Amino acid sequence: AAAAKKLSEFGVQRVAKGVGRLLNEVLESGSGSYVTTATGRRMLDFSCGIGVTNLGHAHPAVTKAVSAQAGKLVHGQVNIAFQRPYLELIERLIPVMPDKSLDTFFFWNSGAEAVEAAIKLARHATKKQNIIAVQGSYHGRTFGTMALTKSKTGYGQGFFPLLPGVFATPFPYCAHCSVNKATGWKYSPENCCNNPLQELELLLKRETAPSDTAAIIIEPVLGEGGYVPAAKGFLDGVREICDKNNIIFIADEVQTGFGRTGKMFAIEHWNVRPDILIMAKGIANGFPLSGIVSRKELMDLQPAGSMGGTYAGNAVSCAAGVAVAQAFKDEKILENVNQRGPELMNMLKDCAKDSKTSKLIYDVRGLGLMIGLEFQPGHNYASRLQQKCLEKDLLVLTTSIYDTIRFIPPLNISKEDMGKGIEIIRSGIEELAA
Ligand code: PMP
Numbered sequence: 001a002a003a004a005k006k007l008s009e010f011g012v013q014r015v016a017k018g019v020g021r022l023l024n025e026v027l028e029s030g031s032g033s034y035v036t037t038a039t040g041r042r043m044l045d046f047s048c049g050i051g052v053t054n055l056g057h058a059h060p061a062v063t064k065a066v067s068a069q070a071g072k073l074v075h076g077q078v079n080i081a082f083q084r085p086y087l088e089l090i091e092r093l094i095p096v097m098p099d100k101s102l103d104t105f106f107f108w109n110s111g112a113e114a115v116e117a118a119i120k121l122a123r124h125a126t127k128k129q130n131i132i133a134v135q136g137s138y139h140g141r142t143f144g145t146m147a148l149t150k151s152k153t154g155y156g157q158g159f160f161p162l163l164p165g166v167f168a169t170p171f172p173y174c175a176h177c178s179v180n181k182a183t184g185w186k187y188s189p190e191n192c193c194n195n196p197l198q199e200l201e202l203l204l205k206r207e208t209a210p211s212d213t214a215a216i217i218i219e220p221v222l223g224e225g226g227y228v229p230a231a232k233g234f235l236d237g238v239r240e241i242c243d244k245n246n247i248i249f250i251a252d253e254v255q256t257g258f259g260r261t262g263k264m265f266a267i268e269h270w271n272v273r274p275d276i277l278i279m280a281k282g283i284a285n286g287f288p289l290s291g292i293v294s295r296k297e298l299m300d301l302q303p304a305g306s307m308g309g310t311y312a313g314n315a316v317s318c319a320a321g322v323a324v325a326q327a328f329k330d331e332k333i334l335e336n337v338n339q340r341g342p343e344l345m346n347m348l349k350d351c352a353k354d355s356k357t358s359k360l361i362y363d364v365r366g367l368g369l370m371i372g373l374e375f376q377p378g379h380n381y382a383s384r385l386q387q388k389c390l391e392k393d394l395l396v397l398t399t400s401i402y403d404t405i406r407f408i409p410p411l412n413i414s415k416e417d418m419g420k421g422i423e424i425i426r427s428g429i430e431e432l433a434a
Contacts, residue, residue, distance in 0.1 A: 109317075175365075
């Protein structure tokens, strides 16, 4: 324990403070739904490394595929030649794309890089410059993606100027919608006033003309911005506006993709076709890999050599991606998401109705195993519940903007482990209410 403490103190001193950290602990190992720290503390992981190790830690098939690839070819470099796992991964992904038109791929390393790739493509393809993001969005920490991020002010401070030509339009989060509140209308994600679509039309008239607007980028379920699924009608409406004005529709599925919401990609819940889809996180269960996919005519407008990167689409990461794709079939991952998700969701909804705990809760929402619990503002309940969960060895994260805690358990979590997590969360909420 003393050695582990010393190691963590070394980390506090020598790792850049700008990284920020929830726990000053050293994670030593992980297996399935659990991680173990250097002090021997075993924690149930409802964070998955921010929605990445979605098939659990050290998934045996992924580990096997990665070891085999590491012994064969680690790095090929995509601007030099193809390598086999990269192409195999494309073969695996084509059949699970949310639309048949999405047939041509480019892989990179991180989510933010893939967002940058999407913006480059949209600008190049349309010969237009401006990009519209939605309020509450999160897209990353590079200059371009910080500019597109409209969910936190703190982390972008002191880095200006960011990418110019970025505009923000409202995302329909009806629980806080002033239009609905004025009419005494009751919140429901199925029943949005869709004022945000009118706002988008106005934005295109007032601030960024269609002839200057290359793309709109949207997370179908806001991630860092509060785990808010798009209200019914919004994404369809945006699609129509894009079609009318020759604007590229970019779906950022970095956090929502690969089964997190109970479908392979979240956009399938609304049946809307994006022009560019962005993938990362769950794609390779922890190995650095991201990508964009689009239709061939659009993707191929970019000249050879303008896409790539030293490590882009690394062979070992792609091998992990192929193993993930196979695991989705072998282990019926989506079925498990759709069984476990309601277990957690129903418990939270019960708390929202219960006479003891309902006064704490503002909203419960989410899809599949991407579930947000928003508290009444002003009491810091989310971080207080987070602390209570951590004390009981359950790792959970909060989101920005609203006082919201988010639950992102592994997609293949067992009923038993889900039950353990649910009990810790329920008792934590009850303690807060007491
Ligand atoms: N887009 C979304 C929707 C995300 O959730 C994230 C990461 N939380 C990113 C982009 C950025 O990904 P990365 O941290 O891998 O750069």
